[in-house]
Amino acid sequence: MNPQQHTGSYYAATVNQPTDYATLKGEQTADVCVIGAGFTGVSTALHLAERGYNVHVVEANRVGWGASGRNGGQMIGGIAGASRIARAQVKDIDQLVWDMRWAGHEIIRERVATYDIQCDLKSGYLDVAIKNRHLDALKRDLEALEKFDFPHEVRLLSRSETADTIGTQAYIGALLNMGNGHIHPLNLCIGEAHAAVSLGATFYEQSPVLNIEHGGKPRVVSKHGSVSADFVVLAGNAYHFLETKLRGILFPVNSFILATEPLSETLVNFLNPKDLAVCDPNFVLEYFRLSADKRLLFGGRCNYSGSDPQVIKKNLLPRMLKIYPELEDKKIAYAWGGTIGVTINRVPQLGRLSPNVFYSQGYSGHGVNVTHLAGQIMADAVAGTFERFDLFANIKPIRIPGAHTFSKQMVALGMIYYQLKDRL
Ligand SMILES: Cc1cc2nc3c(=O)[nH]c(=O)nc-3n(C[C@H](O)[C@H](O)[C@H](O)COP(=O)(O)OP(=O)(O)OC[C@H]3O[C@@H](n4cnc5c(N)ncnc54)[C@H](O)[C@@H]3O)c2cc1C
Structure with a gap:
């Protein structure tokens, strides 16, 4: 794999402080490599650097090049598969799992404040309903939030309130949650990397790791250099191309985003005056929000694996115009996509390949929040605390035969299956 630069996204075009870390050269040593x-690796590195570890991060392309720098920027609450995690334990850990569901948000907010990261952090989120069963699910979510004394404003919106809030008749109701929100993900990821470096961490870019020599002191090898460390953390998620064992338990799903040209104040006031992130409940879902410069960023999952902006536009534009016909004459300034790591049981996969090589992947589309929690759990594991790590590691991942070899065909089949399910 040849090292690449960022994809042509709105985010890459509006980076505050681009990274240009050196490539990995020579024989390096670290406590942790x-x-x-992406968010998993950078979050882990920052947690470790804050605890005084000497951390080296090796990135094949650029900081935030993968899903972390391309995503919808939606701070979605919860962990995919959370109820399965709670059910799988012997003792009652509902409260612990509940706290974990929001921990990533708190880590993001704390870091933005501590390191003064400029990433357009906003509070406010709408889970919209298309069918009655979605409304029932939102009511159950609200009950759970109230049961656990959720500290932020949260309430159900009627059909007409939803239409007034986001300028479309496409939904029959919604759950407003001011504890969730949205961010410019690439600026957050880069900001966190710069913060880790300020605490002594070392980053290498344009340095694909080609091999890991496992052993008492594993050695991470790239073309022109290596890092020997006491611990290694694998954070390649859906872009990971090293360990086939990990690739076989992760299902790659593609998602794409359009960014319009900046919209007028009148349109913004009609479409989304409260500046909320919006997400529908389908598996082949749609999500949208405004950027800081008032473009509509509209995303959706598609059965396409390329990066041609024209194809992405052809797939997504009719879906966007169905919700917002008012945008008919607006220019599409950017169109890009990326790959999400989905697990079959939806539970994130945190575990070890050997006693000193850990991995974390498979957030099933909830990664902005959960990667930040995962980084903390990885740092705990390096420090010898496994309480939360084991909650995930004890759940056996479901292996998908041929998952990566036949990934395109499997994604196509999976999309058809889920599209049918969404229609029921
Ligand atoms: C289009 C899109 C929209 C999304 N929207 C949302 C959203 O709105 N909200 C949300 O919560 N989640 C969303 N997600 C999911 C979220 O972005 C991911 O769950 C999260 O970013 C995963 O972070 P990560 O660090 O684990 O992986 P990534 O960000 O993919 O990072 C993995 C990194 O590992 C590097 N790498 C891989 N192999 C090697 C190697 N051998 N050597 C060196 N480096 C290597 C890659 O280059 C890459 O930079 C979206 C994803 C996509 C693609």
């Missing part, structure tokens, strides 16, 4: 500089 992290492979991959």
Whole structure:
């Protein structure tokens, strides 16, 4: 794999402080070597650097090059598969699992404040309903939030309140949650990397890791250099191309985003005056929000694996115009996509390949929040505390035969299956 620059996204075009870390050269040593500089890797590195570890992060492309720098920026609450995690334990850990569901948000807010990261952090989120069963699910979510004394404003909106709030008749109701929100994900990821570096961490870019020599002191090898460390953390998620064992338990799903040109104040006041992130409940879902410069960022999952902006536009534009016909004459300034790591049982996969090589992947589309929690759990594991790590590691991942070899065909089949299910 040849090292690449960022994809042509709105985020890459509006980076505050681009990264240009050196490539990995020579024989380096560290306490911990992290492979991959998306949210999982960067979050892990920052947690470790804050605790005084000497961390080296090796990234094949650029910091935030993968899903972390391309996503919808939606701070979705909860962990996919959370109820399965709670059910799988012997003792009652509902409260612990509940706290974990929101921990990533708190880590993000704390870091933005501590390190003064400029990433357009906003509070406010709408889970919209298309069918009655979605409304029932939102009511259950509200009950759970109230049961656990959720500290932020949260309430159900009627059909007409939903239409007034987001300027479309497409939904029959919604759950407003001011504890969730949205961010410019690439600026957050890069800001966190710069914060880790300020605490002594070392980042290498344009340095694909080609091999890991496992052993008492594992050695992470790239073309022109290596890092020997006491611990290695694998954070390549859906872009991971090293360990086939990990690739076989992760299902790659593609998602794409359009960014319009900046919209007028009148349109913004009609479409989304409260500046909320919006997400529908389908598996082949749609999600949208405004950027800081008032573009509509509209995303959706598609059965396409390329990066041609024209194809992405052809797939997504009719879906966007169905919700917002008012945008008919607006220019599409950017169109890009990326790959999400989905697990069959939806539970994130945190575990170890050997006593000193850990991995974390498969957040099933909830990664902005959960990667930040995962980084903390990885740092705990390195420090010898496994309480939360084991909650995930004890759940056996479901292996998908041929998952990566036949990934395109499997994604196509999976999309058809889920599209049918969404229609029921
Ligand atoms: C289009 C899109 C929209 C999304 N929207 C949302 C959203 O709105 N909200 C949300 O919560 N989640 C969303 N997600 C999911 C979320 O972005 C991911 O769950 C999360 O970013 C995963 O972070 P990560 O660090 O684990 O992986 P990634 O960000 O993919 O990072 C993995 C990194 O590892 C590097 N790497 C891989 N192999 C090697 C190697 N051998 N050597 C060195 N480096 C390597 C890659 O280059 C890459 O930079 C979306 C994803 C996509 C693609």
